[in-house]
Amino acid sequence: MPATPILERLGLHRPELRAWAMYDWANSAFMVTIVTAVFPIYFSSVAAADLEPATASFRFAVTTTVALTFVAVLAPVLGALADFAGIKKKMLGACVGLGVVATACMYFIQQGDWVLAALLFAFANIGVTSSLVFADSLLPHIAGPAELDRVSTAGYALGYLGGGLLLVVNLAWIQAPEAFGLSGAALASRLSFVSVAIWWLGFSIPLFRKVPEPVRTLEADERAGESPIRASFVRLGETLRELRGYRQAFLMLLAFLVYNDGIGTIIRMATTFGTEIGLEQGDLITAVVLVQFVGVPFAFVFGQLAARIGAKRAIFLSLVVYTVISVLAYGMTTATGFYALALLVGMVQGGSQALSRSLFASMVPRHKSAEFFGFFGVFEKFAGIVGPGVFAVMILLTGSSRGAILSLITFFVVGGLLLSRVDVEEGREAARRADADLRTAG
Numbered sequence: 001m002p003a004t005p006i007l008e009r010l011g012l013h014r015p016e017l018r019a020w021a022m023y024d025w026a027n028s029a030f031m032v033t034i035v036t037a038v039f040p041i042y043f044s045s046v047a048a049a050d051l052e053p054a055t056a057s058f059r060f061a062v063t064t065t066v067a068l069t070f071v072a073v074l075a076p077v078l079g080a081l082a083d084f085a086g087i088k089k090k091m092l093g094a095c096v097g098l099g100v101v102a103t104a105c106m107y108f109i110q111q112g113d114w115v116l117a118a119l120l121f122a123f124a125n126i127g128v129t130s131s132l133v134f135a136d137s138l139l140p141h142i143a144g145p146a147e148l149d150r151v152s153t154a155g156y157a158l159g160y161l162g163g164g165l166l167l168v169v170n171l172a173w174i175q176a177p178e179a180f181g182l183s184g185a186a187l188a189s190r191l192s193f194v195s196v197a198i199w200w201l202g203f204s205i206p207l208f209r210k211v212p213e214p215v216r217t218l219e220a221d222e223r224a225g226e227s228p229i230r231a232s233f234v235r236l237g238e239t240l241r242e243l244r245g246y247r248q249a250f251l252m253l254l255a256f257l258v259y260n261d262g263i264g265t266i267i268r269m270a271t272t273f274g275t276e277i278g279l280e281q282g283d284l285i286t287a288v289v290l291v292q293f294v295g296v297p298f299a300f301v302f303g304q305l306a307a308r309i310g311a312k313r314a315i316f317l318s319l320v321v322y323t324v325i326s327v328l329a330y331g332m333t334t335a336t337g338f339y340a341l342a343l344l345v346g347m348v349q350g351g352s353q354a355l356s357r358s359l360f361a362s363m364v365p366r367h368k369s370a371e372f373f374g375f376f377g378v379f380e381k382f383a384g385i386v387g388p389g390v391f392a393v394m395i396l397l398t399g400s401s402r403g404a405i406l407s408l409i410t411f412f413v414v415g416g417l418l419l420s421r422v423d424v425e426e427g428r429e430a431a432r433r434a435d436a437d438l439r440t441a442g
Contacts, residue, residue, distance in 0.1 A: 010157075010300060011150030016142045019210030023135050024155035025162030026203035029196045030128050031267075032163035033170055034103060037288040039121065040271045041281050042189045047109050047117035053275070058396065059118065061269070065389050067122040071129045079133055083368055089213050092134035096204050099127020104197035107190045128200075135207070137373040140361045141214040145428070149311050152358035153303030156350035157296050164292025166199050171285050185281075214369075248427030249363040253376065255422060256356050259319055259415025261386050262408040263352060266325070266345065273329075273405065274338055283335040287342035294346030302351025311355040312424055318352035319412045319419075326408045363427035365434035 007013040012021060033039065040060060048056035082088045102124035109117045143151040170192035173180055177188040274284045306314045325344050332338060357376075364372035394404035 009150070009304075011143075011147060011152075011154040011303065014142075016211050017147075017151050017154075019206035020135070020138060020142055021151065021155040021158045022203055022206045024159035026200050026207075027128055027131065027135075028159030028163030029166045029199040029203075030099065030103060030124065031159075032167050032288060032292060033192055033196045034106075034121070034124060036267055037167055037271060037285045038170055038174070038189055038192050039106070041275055041284060042109070042186075043114065043117050043121070044275050045281070046111050046186055046189070048114040049111050051114065056114070057269075057273075059114065061389070063118040063122055064125065067125040068129065070122075071126055075130065075133050078130065079137065079373060082134060082137070086213060086215075088134045088137055089208060089211070092131050093208065095127050095131035095134065096201065097127070099124050099131065100197045100201045102127060103200065104194055106193035109190065111186075133373050133376075136357055136361070136376070137369040138207075138211055138214070139357070140364070140366045140369050142211060145362060148358040148362050149306040149355060150303045152361070153299045153306070153351060153354040156354040157299035157303075160292045160295035160299060160346075160350055162199075162203065164289055164296070166195060167285065167289050167292060170195065171282075171289060174285070175282055214366075246363065246427065246430050248423050248430065249360065249372070251418065251422050252356075252360055252363060252427065255415050255418035256360070256376070257415075258411050258418060259315075259322075260353070260356065262322060262326070262411035262415070263349065265390070265404075265408060265411075266322070267349070269404075270345075277333065279335055279338060283338060287335075287338050290339060290342045291346040291349065294343055295350045298347045299350035299354060302348075302355060305351070306355055306358075310424070311359040312419065312422065315352055315355050315359070315419060316416060318348035319416045321348045322352075323409050323412045326405060326412070330402055330406045359424065363424070363431050365431050 005013060012018045043060055044053065044056045048059065051059070078091060082091045102120050106117070106120050106124070109120065139148065139152065170188075173182060173188035173192060174185050177184055180188070182188045182191070271284045271288065274287075275281075302314055302318075305317075321344060325341055328337070328344075329341055332341060360372075360376055361369070390404050390407060394407065397403070
């Protein structure tokens with residue numbers, strides 16, 4: 001029997017699959033440099049330099065919470081509109097445009113401009129997180145059931161690689177600005193924000209060129225000439241009612257809501273926590289680089305692992321590792337300890353999120369993928385809301401982030417218990433029946 005081609009094993013064997021995965025490469029630069037590594041440090045040390053460190057952390061957490069709440073409210077409506085009008089790619093383009101412009105404008109943030117920094121960070125977050133609703137909803141249209149896990153993890157692997165490569169360049173600018181003709185680390189940080197905007201925009205182009213807009217499938221009760229906005233709200237109501245009929249997909253959403261709360265909090269608050277306990281900026285960014293490059297092979301490993309033991313069990317394994325991370329982080333005080341935690345995070349972060357995406361995609365009807373991923377986005381954003389919210393409350397109560405770090409264990413345990421109740425095969429069969437019924441009706 002001939003060996004399986006390497007691209008097929010990785011889930012990148014067709015042009016549209018590679019183009020779709022490249023959007024993870026594109027937006028991960030934002031997730032790494034803006035959300036995780038450079039901007040949180042720049043916010044604390046420059047934009048909010050006149051504030052107490054705990055106050056800066058609190059305001060950063062509140063900004064994140066407000067932005068993600070906004071997206072959580074809008075995502076299902078925008079998803080329904082995209083499905084009804086057949087404009088997933090146009091909606092994706094609008095979100096990319098918003099995020100890219102806001103990110104590029106971060107260049108103008110100076111010392112003490114924490115209000116401007118918060119506003120731009122909020123708009124950029126709205127752009128990137130909304131864009132993921134539409135990009136993710138394209139996945140079940142281009143990948144077959146047996147390909148979903150591999151393609152999703154391949155996207156995350158490319159995201160780690162792309163985000164890591166740009167971050168290495170940014171780190172070089174910030175650590176040695178004079179070598180690049182720059183006047184200081186602050187200017188280098190601001191230029192890194194511009195580089196993210198250019199990277200994000202440029203590497204989004206393959207998706208728009210190679211991934212086709214899914215063919216819009218009319219449902220029996222849709223009327224010609226009906227207002228897209230009105231129809232979107234009608235479809236949204238229908239999808240809310242239908243979620244009860246997709247019990248396993250809904251249960252998966254609940255599990256994801258809980259355990260992703262812990263994962264998202266680690267991603268978004270790690271460098272803020274490191275800054276608070278006195279770690280150097282170079283150590284923090286180096287640790288993030290470590291996460292990126294460790295994440296590349298391990299994202300692919302999780303794709304292969306899912307093929308052997310199933311996506312659900314592979315996610316369970318990642319939650320066990322995250323529980324260990326939370327315990328170790330509580331007592332972490334040195335850069336060496338931060339590097340060790342970064343290594344563990346890199347091993348499980350991409351796999352856990354990629355398999356959550358593909359597992360959910362396998363249990364939703366394709367003709368309503370944007371609507372269902374709109375709700376996936378809602379649950380993901382509410383996880384992002386609760387996590388930073390917990391951090392903000394714990395900082396106010398204790399004056400430190402350590403209590404919030406330890407509290408994350410609860411999210412992983414409860415999320416794992418909910419995930420254990422998901423019947424994956426039943427969920428997939430329900431999605432297959434819905435698509436078959438629509439084809440029969442058409």
